[in-house]
Amino acid sequence: MATKRREKKAKTVHFVSLGCPKNRVDSEVMVGVAAERGLSLVTDAEAADVIVVNTCGFIGEAKKESIDTILELAELKRVGKLQKLVVTGCLAQRYPDDLAKNMPEIDHLLGSSDMLKLGEVLDGGAERVLVGNPADWVVRASDPRVLTGPRSSAYVKIAEGCNRTCAFCTIPQFRGKQRSRSADDVVREVKDLASQGVREINLISQDTVSWGRDLDRAERASLAAMVERVADVPGVAWTRLFYLYPETIDEALLDLLANHPRVVPYVDMPLQHAADAMLKRMRRGHGKDRQKRVVARLRERVPGLFFRTAFIVGHPGETDAEFEELVEFVEWAEFDHVGVFRYSDEESAKSFALEGKVKPAAAAKRYRTLMSVQRKIARRRNKALLGRELDVLVEGPSEEHDLVMKGRHAGQAPEVDGQVFLSEGECAPGEIRRVRVEQASDYDLVGALVDEGDPSRAPAKKKRRVSLRVVA
Numbered sequence: 127m128a129t130k131r132r133e134k135k136a137k138t139v140h141f142v143s144l145g146c147p148k149n150r151v152d153s154e155v156m157v158g159v160a161a162e163r164g165l166s167l168v169t170d171a172e173a174a175d176v177i178v179v180n181t182c183g184f185i186g187e188a189k190k191e192s193i194d195t196i197l198e199l200a201e202l203k204r205v206g207k208l209q210k211l212v213v214t215g216c217l218a219q220r221y222p223d224d225l226a227k228n229m230p231e232i233d234h235l236l237g238s239s240d241m242l243k244l245g246e247v248l249d250g251g252a253e254r255v256l257v258g259n260p261a262d263w264v265v266r267a268s269d270p271r272v273l274t275g276p277r278s279s280a281y282v283k284i285a286e287g288c289n290r291t292c293a294f295c296t297i298p299q300f301r302g303k304q305r306s307r308s309a310d311d312v313v314r315e316v317k318d319l320a321s322q323g324v325r326e327i328n329l330i331s332q333d334t335v336s337w338g339r340d341l342d343r344a345e346r347a348s349l350a351a352m353v354e355r356v357a358d359v360p361g362v363a364w365t366r367l368f369y370l371y372p373e374t375i376d377e378a379l380l381d382l383l384a385n386h387p388r389v390v391p392y393v394d395m396p397l398q399h400a401a402d403a404m405l406k407r408m409r410r411g412h413g414k415d416r417q418k419r420v421v422a423r424l425r426e427r428v429p430g431l432f433f434r435t436a437f438i439v440g441h442p443g444e445t446d447a448e449f450e451e452l453v454e455f456v457e458w459a460e461f462d463h464v465g466v467f468r469y470s471d472e473e474s475a476k477s478f479a480l481e482g483k484v485k486p487a488a489a490a491k492r493y494r495t496l497m498s499v500q501r502k503i504a505r506r507r508n509k510a511l512l513g514r515e516l517d518v519l520v521e522g523p524s525e526e527h528d529l530v531m532k533g534r535h536a537g538q539a540p541e542v543d544g545q546v547f548l549s550e551g552e553c554a555p556g557e558i559r560r561v562r563v564e565q566a567s568d569y570d571l572v573g574a575l576v577d578e579g580d581p582s583r584a585p586a587k588k589k590r591r592v593s594l595r596v597v598a
Contacts, residue, residue, distance in 0.1 A: 136164055136165060136166045137164075137165050137166070137175040137176060138165065138166045138167075138168045138173055138174050138175050138176070139160045139165040139166070139167055139168070139174055139175065139176040139177070139178065139248075140167075140168050140169070140170070140171045140173070140174035140176070140177045140178070141153055141156065141157055141160075141167070141177075141178050141179075141180070141274070142171075142177070142178070142179045142180065142195060142199070143180045143274075144179070144180060144181055144182045144188065144191060144192055144195065144215075145180075145181070145182025145184065145188060145215070145216065146182065146184075147281045147328070147330050147368070147540075147541075148281075148283055148330055148331070148332070149180050149182060149215060149216070150274070150275070150281055151265060151271075151281050151282075151283050151330075152180060152214075152215065152238070152241050152265070153178075153180045153274065154271045154272055154273060154274055155241045155242070155265060155269050155270060155271050156178060156180065156214065156241050156244045157271070157272040157274060158269065158270025158271045158272045159241070159242060159244045159245050159248070159270055160176075160178075160244065160248060161270065161272055162245070162270050163245060163248045163249065165248065167272075171199055171202060171206075171208075172202060172206045172207075173207070174202075174206075174207070174208060175207060175208065175209050175210070176208075176209065176210045176211075176212065176248065177199050177202070177208055177210070177211050177212070178212045178213075178214060178244065179192070179195055179196055179199065179211070179212070179213050179214070179215075180214045180215040181195075181196075181213060181214065181215040181216060181217035181218060182215065182216055182217065183215070183216035183217035183218075183219070183220040183221070183296075183300060184216065184296070184297065184470075185467070185470030185472065186470040186471070186472075187470065189217060192215075192217045193217075196211070196213055196229065196231065196232065197229075197231070199211060200229075200231035200232075203231065210233045210234070210247070211231060211232055211233050211234075212232075212233060212234045212235075212236065212244065212247055213225065213229075213232045213234070213235050213236070214235075214236040214237070214238075214240065214241070214244070215236075215237070215238055216238050216300050216301070218235045218236060218237050218238075218257055219237035219238040219239070219257055219260055219300040219301075220296070220299070220300045222235050222237065222255055222257040226254065226255050232254075233254065234247045234252060234253075234254055234255075234256065235254065235255045235256065235257055236256050236257065237256075237257035237258055237260060237300075238260050238300055238301055239258050239259065239260045239261070239262045239263035239286075239302070240256055240257065240258050240263070241263065241265075241269075242263070242269065243256045243258075259302070260286075260287065260300055260301050260302035261287065261302035261303060261305065263286070264285075264286045264305045264307055265283050265286070265307070266307070266311055266315075267311050267312075267314035267315035267318065273319075273322070273324075275540070276521045276522060276540075276555065277322065277323050277324065277555070277556065278323065278324060278325045278326060278519060278520075278521060278555060278556040279324065279325070279326040279328065279519070279521070279540055280319045280324045280326070280327060280328065281328045281330050282312060282315055282316060282319070282327055282328065282329055282330070282356075283307070283330055283331060284306065284307055284312055284329050284330070284331050284334065284337050284352070285304055285305060285306040285307060285331035285332065285333070285334075285336075285337050286301060286302065286304070286305045286331070286332075287301045287302040287303045287304045287305055287332060288301065288303070288304055288332035288333050289303055289304045289333070289336065289340075290332075290333060290371070290411075291409055291476075292398075292408055292409055292410060293407060293408050293409040293475060293476040293477040293480070294398075294408055294438060294441060294469065294470075294472075294475055294476075294477045295475060296472050296474050296475050297332060299474055301332065303340075304331075304332070304333060304336060304339075304340050305340065306331075306337050306338050306339070306340050306341050308341065308345040309338075309345070309347045309351065309352040309355060310345075312329075312352060312355075312356065313352075313355050313356060313359065316356050316359045316362065317359050320359050320360065320361035320362050321361070323361075323556055324361070324362075325361070325362065325363040325364065325519060325556060325558065326362075326363065326364040326365075326366065326519055326540075327356055327357075327359075327362055327364070327365050327366070328366045328368060328539065328540065329353065329356065329365065329366065329367050329368065330368045330369060331368075331369060332369065333369065333371050334349070334367060334368060334369045334370050334371075335349065335370045335371045335373050335375070336371065337349050337352065338352065348376070348378060348379075349376075349379060350376060350378035350379040350381075350382055351378070353365060353367065353379065353382055353389060354382055354386065354389075357382070357386055357388040357389045358388070362388055363388055363519075363558055364388060364390050364519065364536060364558075365386075365388055365389045365390065366390050366392050366394075366539060367383075367389075367392070367393065367394065368394040368539070369394060369395075369396065370393060370394065370395045371395070372395055372397055372410075372412065372416065372417050372420050373420075374420065374423075375420070375423070375424065380423075380424070380427045380428065383424075383427075383428045383431070384427055384428045384429060390432075390536040390537075391428050391429070391430050391431045391432060391536065391537075392431070392432045392433075392434070392536060392537060392539065393424055393428075393431065393432070393433050393434070394434040394435075394539065395420075395433070395434070395435055396435055396436040396437075396465075397417055397435045397436070397437060398410060398436065398437055398438050399437060399438060399441070399444075399448075399452055400414050400417060400437075400451055400452045400454075400455030400456075401414065401444075401447075401448035401449075401451040401452060402414050403443070403448060404441060404443070404444055404448050404452075405417075407441065407442070407443050407477070407480060408438075408441060408477070409476065414451075414455065417455075418455075418458075418459075421433070421459050432462045432463070432536070432537030432538075433459070433461045433462050433463070434461065434462065434463035434464070434465075434539065434542070434543065435459075435461050435463075435464055435465075436464065436465040436466070436467065437452060437456075437464065437465075437466050437467070437496065438466075438467050438468075438469050439452070439466060439467070439468060439469065439489055439492040439493050439496060440468050440469040440484040440486075440488065440489025440490075440492060440493070441469045441477060441484070442469070442471075442477055442480035442481065442482050442483050442484065443480055443481070443482040444469075444482075444484055444492075449492050449495075452496065453495065453496060453499055456496065456499055456500060456503070457499060457503070460503050460507065461500070461503065462504065462507055462537060462543075463504070463539075463542070463543045463544075464496075464497075464500040464503075464504075465542070466493050466496050466497050466500070467493075468486075468489045468490065468493050469484065469489060471483070501568050504568050504569060505566070505567065505568045508544075508566040508567065508568065508569070508570075508571060509566045511563045511566060511571065512563050512564070512565075512566055513562070513563065514562070514563050515560055515561065515562050515563075515576060516535040516536070516546070516560075516561055516563060516573070517535060517536060517558050517559070517560060517561075518533040518534065518535050518546050518548070518558065518559055518560075518561040518573065519533050519534055519535075519556075519557075519558050520532075520533040520548070520553045520554065520555055520556065520557045520558070520559060521533050521534065521545075521555060522555040524545075524547060530547055530548070530549075531547075531548045531553055532545045532546065532547050532548065533545065533546050533548060533553075533559075533561075534546060535561070535571075543569070544569035544570045544571070545570050545571075546561060546563075546570070546571045546572070546573050547570065547571070547572045547573075548561065548572075548573060548574070548575060549564065549572050549573065549574055550574040550575060551574060551575030551576075552575075553575060559575050559577055560575070560576050560577040561573035561574065561575055561576065562574050562576050
């Protein structure tokens with residue numbers, strides 16, 4: 127008697143992406159690889175047959191987080207249905223032999239250039255360690271990719287690697303030298319993302335201002351020319367630039383930031399310090415005066431500019447006086463957003479050999495001091511927005527309550543700069559709506575919708591009245 131064949135159930139895969147947005151793009155490519163192999167993506171790790179952890183190996187805290195995550199998920203081999211644990215990314219690229227020897231829980235190791243090799247692992251029969259040369263891969267528009275965040279926003283990597291020699295940084299060691307994508311390939315990917323409903327394009331790399339310098343003459347173009355092509359793709363409403371090195375910004379790029387309706391007046395430029403002696407120890411290639419000129423020029427040329435930067439405290443040799451110089455610089459510049467990092471003593475970085483190591487307690491105190499200074503500046507700048515009307519990209523329900531919608535204005539980058547909570551009116555994810563700011567805290571805003579929106583989009587549920595909770 128004939129029997130019906132049971133349909134084979136698709137294997138399930140769970141992804142964990144740690145670290146920076148550049149890692150997010152790599153993870154989304156691997157999700158695409160898994161989808162091509164017919165695996166079903168699950169958000170619950172306990173339901174996964176395969177787990178992929180894309181690690182960060184930049185600093186001590188990130189390495190610890192990666193190791194802890196691997197060990198935690200490896201437990202699912204014993205108590206769950208997990209069959210295969212795959213570790214990818216920067217930590218695997220940096221320490222492949224150590225991880226292979228000391229963590230038998232890991233079934234496969236892929237490096238920072240091996241995203242497409244996940245297919246070999248999923249097909250079965252692949253070697254345990256598949257860590258290649260980091261210079262072997264640059265993301266392409268033709269690579270499979272599945273977005274994992276809000277569908278209205280996406281990161282686009284315009285280059286891999288870095289040619290800088292900053293003393294504290296090890297990224298060139300496990301990401302390789304800079305390899306820029308061609309403008310045509312970047313635009314091709316942006317067109318595909320826009321066709322999926324992406325409204326905001328966030329251009330990222332290790333050193334965005336150097337994009338294109340390594341390309342062949344036939345493909346070479348200015349950064350401004352490439353950004354303008356991206357911003358002119360139909361469907362793109364906002365184009366945002368991340369990781370600009372503090373060089374002199376050319377006039378064409380300044381004109382785009384100041385005048386192009388779809389290039390947001392937002393700059394992310396990690397400055398790292400402000401004291402001349404510290405910048406020299408860090409091998410940044412410039413001093414405080416040039417940084418001041420760059421900041422002043424951007425403020426002068428780009429009306430309504432939103433400026434994000436980052437600093438390192440506790441670097442070897444940093445004195446109390448040099449730290450105070452940094453504090454004074456931050457008070458002078460009045461940045462909109464600042465990230466502060468405590469120095470991590472990485473054995474393969476040039477800073478590792480420097481004398482004058484700063485005690486962890488002193489570095490932690492400097493971190494708290496600088497964050498306190500910036501918090502007051504951020505609160506003051508946010509309160510200056512009270513009563514103003516801003517365009518806000520609606521992202522969806524807030525994590526705190528599904529009846530409250532959230533979004534971001536042009537001066538807020540995804541995941542790092544705060545949010546706008548929408549207290550009145552109806553809206554839908556992906557819309558860009560006009561909002562009047564009614565409340566302001568250190569980092570977040572509350573606003574009311576003042577326009578009618580797109581009638582073709584389904585409205586969200588009726589929302590609760592929102593009040594900001596301020597944490598000192």
